[in-house]
């Protein structure tokens with residue numbers, strides 16, 4: 001059995017809905033992501049329940065604050081025993097270094113979000129960033145690499161270049177995954193699961209295409225088979 005490379009985003013308003021979906025899924029086929037909505041509603045208790053069912057949990061709270069605050073938050077996340085946690089690379093070098101110091105390498109994976117996959121060129125102009133999305137992603141990924149983080153979140157569109165630049169051990173986590181014929185929703189920089197893997201992604205974050213499917217397990221199995 002291959003290592004599960006699909007991370008299902010449990011973007012639900014309450015623990016009951018999240019557990020209902022988790023009960024339909026298989027820890028041999030996927031890991032689970034708990035984000036801001038669900039964590040705010042349920043707290044750490046749900047994470048313990050998911051881990052007790054055998055799932056690795058990615059706690060996606062995208063910490064972005066002053067270095068001391070982010071370091072303490074990272075430490076608290078690692079204390080929960082989660083598999084992965086993330087911060088925003090836009091928090092800068094000192095914040096990333098503080099986060100790195102707070103989590104022992106080889107325990108909880110620490111990754112940095114580069115540029116959200118919901119953003120495109122027009123959004124960059126709005127926030128005063130010049131250049132193409134790929135350039136911003138490259139710069140922020142390089143910064144995360146220099147600060148010795150375990151990897152980054154990026155879109156699969158940027159993954160091939162990052163893999164080439166930053167080597168095989170740097171972890172690339174790609175949301176914005178849409179199988180053919182799926183609605184892009186609010187995502188802008190998207191790719192199919194197969195393209196993402198071909199481009200060198202280690203893990204694919206997939207939410208609505210699985211959670212809103214008529215049979216989430218069958219959809220998960222199909223995507224798993226298509227990338228194995």
Ligand SMILES: O=C(O)c1cc(=O)[nH]c(=O)n1[C@@H]1O[C@H](COP(=O)(O)O)[C@@H](O)[C@H]1O
Pocket residue numbers: 009011035060062086113115116117118153154175176177185187205206207208209
């Ligand atoms: O850090 C993330 O997981 C993340 C970063 C990013 O740039 N884009 C992004 O979509 N995500 C998360 O990935 C998930 C994507 O969900 P779907 O668009 O439903 O597949 C959501 O839970 C987002 O919060």
